[in-house]
Amino acid sequence: MTAEIIDGKAHAAALRERVAAGVAAFREQAGRVPGLAVVLVGEDAASQVYVRSKGVATEGAGMTSFSHRLPADASEEVLLALVARLNADPAVDGILIQLPLPPQINEARVIAAISPDKDVDGFSAINVGRLAIGEPGFVPCTPLGCVMLLEDRLGDLSGLDAVVIGRSNIVGKPMAMLLLQRNCTVTVAHSRTRNLSAIVRGADIVVAAVGRAGFVRGDWLKSGATVIDVGINRVAAGEGRTRLVGDVAFEEAGQVAGAITPVPGGVGPMTIAVLMRNALVAAHRNASLPVPAGL
Template sequence: MDAKTAQLLDGKALAEQIYTQLQQQIQQMQPTVGRAPGLAVLMVGDNPASAAYVQNKERACAKVGIASYGQHFPTETSFSELEKVIQALNQDDRVDGILVQLPLPDHLDAVALLHQINPDKDADGLHPLNLGRLVRSEPGLRSCTPAGVMRLLQEYKIDVKGKQAVVVGRSILVGKPLAMMLLEADATVTIAHSRSHDLPTITRNADILVAAVGRPGLITAEMVKPGAVVIDVGINRVTNDAGKSRLVGDVDFDSVQRVAQFITPVPGGVGAMTVAMLLQNTVWSYSQRQ
């Protein structure tokens, strides 16, 4: 018999819609503000994955009309040099969003650098002040990946109210802020992680299952409740025996899509939404300055 497969949550298509909306919003606001919105992405070292992400972000900025003030620094750049650059960008009236591309080289303290960014220009939504605003349900800049997940659920009219949501992963980048956002949307939230006992029993209870741990194929079909919504935040590069590499998520897509009702693809799911939310954050900061 022909098994029914899950409906794809197409992050790439939704991101394109968001870009169109942002472009129109910028065109309307620019005559009043007198300049385009500005985003500064700081990259240190030459991690090829990071370089590709930064290029992707800059292309997206150009598409919607955001000016890029990105800077690329050699690996050995010191903390105090970067600190000076961030302070200057905090003062720069052309810049609405500042983002430090992670991971950073080992000698740099990412958290301490993040603390240097003016919270109102924190395009990644990761400053402690913005995380605090999220916890208190106050307006503010939201972490891009979790905000992208919520926007995707909203677009496909997936109501989370009263649903059992399980987030696998507790990072400050995704797991914790996403759990808070789901809670704010009236879901009942469980956070599972590497120390959780009997992960399959926990995940099988989920109406909405989010995988955000960075382990390829961790979530298999027998861990998923039939008819669940499965959101795959993982982006892992795996190489086959022939030496060819491809991107996969934390979910074993082929088996899980036969069980779930909705599923995000990798690539083309949450990753595309992360960039769209980064631009949305930048435009939001821009609109706050009027």
């Protein structure tokens, strides 16, 4: 392994410290603390873990965590009514609907119902549009965390060639737009792209978000490239055990890349830290206060 390991845990811890300091300053200015509401519908085990971790992170940053749990058979109307109440609640600065939702609920309709100014996930069409045209809004947490890691390692990204492998609304597309804003030359590729290895080999920055374990091989990479691995895949580890791996063949890539994020411990910790950052930014905007520098 010759590549530098990009320590997402350390970067996330530093961001959480900045957020906690910002929350304390906001409390002095606004006379209240920011509030983040998380809504879980059903009993999905993975979603329960995510919701619990977000609640812990919210309280750890000094913010108020509002947890709302609805049964798996809750109707779309019930969820939309809850969203309307949270939109109107001045104590709630950010609203997060844990996905996926049960099949009787239209996810797009629910996301559209969230006030764009409380959409800290950055999933609504309005915030997607704001990102596309460069207006202030909320950006999905994972790609924003990836950009923070890239800028910390590389500084100015202007002029660099970047390949984003994956075209999801949550990671791939917003990632490409964020890199374009930073003057990268961006190629959006995916599992059906022809000659993908040759395209990746020309990139200074590779962001892998395709959802396939070990999809990106070491010999696909340009020597010295910076690799951001967004993938989280559970694979067999023998004797009935499993382990988490990314979308990049880590050991192979480590012999070629200049720097790489591990899985776990890379992008994952940044996602929740950026969610806390977005909630604090929402609080400032909702209170008509300037957003502090450094967030």
